[in-house]
Amino acid sequence: MDLARADVLDRLERFYDAVPRDGARCEEYDALVLFVREGAGWPFYARPRLDATGHPTLADVTAVRARQRELGLPEAFEWVHEHQPDLLAVARSAGLSVLEAPLMLLEPERLPEPGTFSDVLVRVLDPAEPGFAADIALRRAVAAVGFANGGTARGEAGPAERDAAVAGLDVAALEEEASRVADGRRVSVLAGTPEEGALASGMAMRVGDVAEIAGVATLPSARRRGLGAAVTATLARELRAAGTELIFLSAGSEDIARVYLRVGFRRIGTACIAEPAAVI
Structure with a gap:
């Protein structure tokens, strides 16, 4: 990955992490963070923690899904594949269906x-x-x-x-x-x-x-x-x-x-x- 593209993807990661924080509380599950909306609006998702030292595991995904069910939230996860390529296989092994959506930048x-x-x-x-x-x-x-x-x-x-x-x-x-x-x-x-x-x-x-x-x-x-x-x-x-x-x-x-x-x-x-x- 070239440096310019890597920098853009890093900035997008920080954006994804920042967007929910002013309207949600954060619950951490090892390498994942679950954003729990406080107040009105669409429910948020779980995603990899910015400061995590390891990669999300099947145990992490399973723990978050149990918490989402407990709270009555959709069992939703979002991430950028280029930053967490191993999570695709982990999510599928957990029985999740994964949409691989083209991520696009304006020129x-x-x-x-x-x-x-x-x-x-x-x-x-x-x-x-x-x-x-x-x-x-x-x-x-x-x-x-x-x-x-x-x-x-x-x-x-x-x-x-x-x-x-x-x-x-x-x-x-x-x-x-x-x-x-x-x-x-x-x-x-x-x-x-x-x-x-x-x-x-x-x-x-x-x-x-x-x-x-x-x-x-x-x-x-x-x-x-x-x-x-x-x-x-x-x-x-x-x-x-x-x-x-x-x-x-x-x-x-x-x-x-x-x-x-x-x-x-x-x-x-x-x-x-x-x-x-x-x-x-």
């Missing part, structure tokens, strides 16, 4: 204008706007429908499903996102038309001069219109304008990674996301 000089991809308006959500709270709810509702219908193919789910999803959102989680946008730790965007409403959304988490773009989703009925790429480009431009130096993301599949290649990202590694294998 700023290759970042296009969002309008290159779509003529649909993409808005950065502004806490000063009177409709801010409703926009946050729409962002999360679009994401809920989009991720419930994964992939890049067009489908039936659309505005009606989005509007139905709004009613089921966790109010405390909405308030948490709004607070993080207001204090600059998060950037959220929506893409849509006056006739159809919100069609695509995305967000970014920022720690210092590093940010991760995540949650980019499009309603299935609005796919194949360039909206995911436009949302991603808008987020990246907003982050760059705010002085963010390192912008990265993880693609859920090779098909999705090809979308991000068009936005100026290149693959630098593999993000591993492990959870219990589905029982068929």
Whole structure:
């Protein structure tokens, strides 16, 4: 591994470790740390400790999974494969299914204008706007429908499903996102038309001069219109304008990674996301 790439991966490791710490307590299990969220929001994960001297073992994984079950948390683990290559086999031996997601870094000089991809308006959500709270709810509702219908193919789910999803959102989680946008730790965007409403959304988490773009989703009925790429480009431009130096993301599949290649990202590694294998 060349020195420049190694430095980038080290910075991403520190980012992954830092993101949960202001909203979670940390429980250490030898070479792993479990982040237990305190308050509203998505549950966090377990990952390798930054200061661990050894590699995570099957016993470590088993102990964390038992604690996650005890707390009613998802049995979720995340790590960068290039930093912990042995953990892949350990996780699989524990009966976990591992998504090996392309880990991608923005090359700023290759970042296009969002309008290159779509003529649909993409808005950065502004806490000063009177409709801010409703926009946050729409962002999360679009994401809920989009991720419930994964992939890049067009489908039936659309505005009606989005509007139905709004009613089921966790109010405390909405308030948490709004607070993080207001204090600059998060950037959220929506893409849509006056006739159809919100069609695509995305967000970014920022720690210092590093940010991760995540949650980019499009309603299935609005796919194949360039909206995911436009949302991603808008987020990246907003982050760059705010002085963010390192912008990265993880693609859920090779098909999705090809979308991000068009936005100026290149693959630098593999993000591993492990959870219990589905029982068929």
